[in-house]
Amino acid sequence: MPYISFTYKKLIAGLALLVLLVLPQYTHAQLLTSPESKTEETKFPTDSLNRRTPRGTVNGFIKAMADQNYIRASQFLQLKRSWRKNSQRLRIVQSFQRLLDQGGDMAPTALLSDKYEGNPDDVLEENSDLVGTIIIDDKEITLYVVNTALEGQPPLWQFSAETVAEISATTSDEDTLLNNILPNYLKNKKLGGVPIGHWIAVVVIVLVSYLIAWALVALMGLIIRATWKKTREEEEWLLVRAMGLPIRLCIALWLFVAVSQYAGISIIVRQRFSAITFVIGIVAFLILLWRLSDIVSDYTKNRMTLRNRISAISVILFLKRMAKAAIVIIGFITILGAIGLDVTTWFAALGIGGIALALGAQKTMENFVGSVTLIADQPIRVGDFCKVGEITGTVESIGMRSTRIRTNRRTVVTVPNGSFSSNNIENYAHRDRFLFDPVLEFRMETTPDQLRYLLVEIRTLLYSHTSINPEPAKVRFTGLTASAYKVEIMAYIEAVNLDASQEVQEDLLLRILDIVAQSGTDFAFPSQTLYMARDKGTDEDKTTATNDIVKQWREANELHLPSFTPEHIEKLKGSVKFPPEGSAVGREDGKTV
Template structure:
């Protein structure tokens, strides 16, 4: 099933969003820069003039090279001469431009090499940053009389000042005008029978096309033998070559390396054999594509090997959440490889993919906005796998939920509570909650607080404290540091004794067993000391009220009456 036929899921939406995020960011920054105000008083934007299209396609270095190759393929050397800057002809040369064009073709056929078209600039200004100046571009190499030199195209001006790229006068100066002797001719021309040289296709003898195909097959066979020999030597001399992870890496590199060696051998042998530059230039783009395929194939195989190896290890550990993450990353990486390969191949063929990427980015943002929760949950699951605060089988408390983790998925985590119910928490929310994991405790805290009756005397308390501390220190499962018992408080209804110790237990069940044993022993100590545990209680005091004396009441009333009469007088 092809990627184009797959349903558009939130996972694919996320992937598309990630792929175009960088491109969109650059576009946004560029747009923002254009919106910023500029100081027109200090500088003026200079607009490049819009020149009419050149009928020969010489506005760019790539157009010049492509036009020259097509002209010589059609054996139209008068037209090919227009791609040469022949203002300065070679010394003593009386030939016209057509002869020079034919001589340049002969040099390229026998000892020359032209760069693939995708490597040659398709801008009127040429290739920037090549340290050759604004009017000069390198397009290939050639060898004559044992000396190798570069082939250049240079920018000249037409009648109206328009840019025209031509093979530089310096390059034309170094082109040999006389054909080489028969014994010095390339191997292909010397071995081909006459009828394969006389019959042409695309301006080239048919024998050159057949020789190129035979060289490609021979190059692949030689590359296969070289890689097989390297693999055999590696396995024989390196002991670890038989291990699973090393074998997987070697297999991942085998086929891509074979393809790379095939192209390298084909390019070198076709040039040495003197295959026509027209044929070699037709194969140059194919060579670049095969190299890209070799690189993508290597990345694809490495992703397959790494993820499968990780998946096996996670399966042995029972980490189902990690397996889910690995499978998702494998699918995402493979889709990214395919998208990158398509973009690179389209760019090699000369297609402008910038507009397509911008449109893809807008659609990716729209889809990503609709899958915000999916993205949030995925990031949460990655956080859980990376930090590993919990694992499957851990007993923990997440927020208000207490239970055992049963599954950590791509979207959510499932917890089996003590009531045997399943609580599903989205990973985005799960990663932001407070998580308390009880499974990873190395020891358990023993911290009861006991209340003794108030009738217990200080002497009894001292005896009880000594006995209880000795009880803790004598137990083999109680850590001695610390292991203390203290009289801490005169409570409202009891005398408080506080325990502080750690129990060395492997799980919670063992801790409960040891705690039970300790509590029973504490009860025995308190009972033997003649004391007991206090109960929450209140003391009620009852008494009879005698009321107010009548004589005192009468005397107070008389006193108040006499004071009122004196005030009236």
């Protein structure tokens, strides 16, 4: 059968694991049991010695020994017929107490099952629980309690006959170290069934253990700071300091448990202090979590400040407060469970309260989750120009509940983060290029060579312009309408912002107007539009000149249709300066200010 140790040394060394294991014992049952499916636990008549559960048996046995009522204490043992005489009862119980004082260990009250059926999660046989160990002269005795009731009878937990047999067969004439050094008057005078010297020794061991732990942690801090260069930075040193008090408490607890057991402090005293030591261990773990939450939040805030993500700070502060509230609530309930109170109803109340809170604050939680999504995914930042649904404007702030947008009309629109994050968000601030895609329609009188001229010259303009990315830069004759020839342009303007892109777009359109005028044709008017102006028609001279130019391109094999050669595109790059010559904001390098 696998051996499970409940020694205090392992309890303190595995403190964090134990806390995580204690919590699920209460939460697991609450999560799996719904109000509808929960069956009523069978109630049994009260036992006069409170032996219905393993916890009641151990506590009752310790209390009987403290009262020096050894006959009553023997009733917590499963005795053979030959051991039922009073003399045998006294011998076995006193031997049991002496062995526990010398090298025994009992599980803390919080880890003892208070259920009729015992602990169902251990690996032991049914109706059997491990509650402690005794180590004497390299001999180990495991202490079991078993349900000795007959089937159908109320449970009756007692120390098993095997345990009692090993206790009865083990003799130890040596006295404890503490009893050997205490004067007689401190041993003979008793308080709570324990020599008063043991109580004084406990106080001394507590003080000495804490002083030694304080000195060890201080020494470790000096060594770490001297050998680990990163700790000389404030952030790293704060992390080391945050662990100082929890580690100090754990070391002090370990020293107290080890020294008190080695010195032979009475099991009655140690068992009474077991709940206190367990609670202090839990508090140490909670203090560590509390301090780590401060450090993580401060570190994250500093990082967000450096990255200019001010809107994330409010979320960080909210999460910090939520984490601390959870630490306090769960820690409080865990401590209540550690001192022996039934906290199942507390977790049930938390579950019901959580459901009520979730229903009542559904929109608030939706907005909070939306704000976390905005901070995590960063589809927008403060100062970005964006479009959310039908709202277009500049983001002014991202809060815990809503986001404020300043529209082009200078009004402020407040959008709840829940609906904000669920909408399609178009962020104009992240554009690296701006699309230039006008559709030009030319008169039906335009000749094919004039169209060729327009296609070549407009494409030349795009390849030549310093603010146009030539890949892709497309100019295509895409079709005929009832009243026009349709030419579509698609290119990307390279600019730092929308204003700069509009300046380039304006320059391109003006240059296209010049090219159209030079070609001798004109833009088409919609067929349904009536205008009374005199139609000048097409310019015959310019039309003839345009036709001659295209003819020369053909004869010289330089008609760049349907596409330009890469060599010609490279030759054209940057030959059209922007801003144009004569502009008041022009620069020698031709780049946009």
